[in-house]
Amino acid sequence: MHGRNAGAKIGTALAGALLLATGGEAEAQAGERGGVSVAGTWELTMHNEDRSFTWNVTFEQDGEILSGFAESGGRILPLDGRLSGSTITFDVTIEGTHDDPLRFTGDVDVDGGSAAGIMDPAAGAYPEALMSWVAERTDPRIEAPPARRTRAAGRPSI
Numbered sequence: 001m002h003g004r005n006a007g008a009k010i011g012t013a014l015a016g017a018l019l020l021a022t023g024g025e026a027e028a029q030a031g032e033r034g035g036v037s038v039a040g041t042w043e044l045t046m047h048n049e050d051r052s053f054t055w056n057v058t059f060e061q062d063g064e065i066l067s068g069f070a071e072s073g074g075r076i077l078p079l080d081g082r083l084s085g086s087t088i089t090f091d092v093t094i095e096g097t098h099d100d101p102l103r104f105t106g107d108v109d110v111d112g113g114s115a116a117g118i119m120d121p122a123a124g125a126y127p128e129a130l131m132s133w134v135a136e137r138t139d140p141r142i143e144a145p146p147a148r149r150t151r152a153a154g155r156p157s158i
Contacts, residue, residue, distance in 0.1 A: 044057045053072070103120045
């Protein structure tokens with residue numbers, strides 16, 4: 001009976017190690033894919049108690065680094081920022097009207113199709129000027145094709 005329990009313990013330990021190894025591999029693959037992507041075009045609506053504004057925003061993404069532009073009232077406004085995990089932060093510069101950029105912070109859904117947060121137009125100087133924002137992706141995401149597999153090795157072809 002002691003031998004049978006030892007075998008069960010070893011089997012359980014091996015199963016746990018396999019699960020950890022597989023989970024670690026899946027996490028590494030997710031990291032290689034870059035996690036959440038916001039690259040593309042979004043419709044972003046800012047609102048407070050008195051008013052709302054809607055902009056079309058286009059993000060380009062290189063890892064965690066974001067760049068792009070927002071379109072507002074016929075003007076093209078440059079933006080730059082960062083996506084760390086699902087937390088997004090970006091600044092929109094309105095030249096000639098604001099000394100400080102508009103700071104957007106928020107969270108992106110895991111599927112990368114929607115986001116929400118707070119816009120601070122004055123770097124914290126005027127808390128009453130904070131606005132909530134929500135955004136929805138308006139362009140279809142293009143998924144990368146799956147890696148081709150060779151029959152012999154079962155590994156991706158290059």
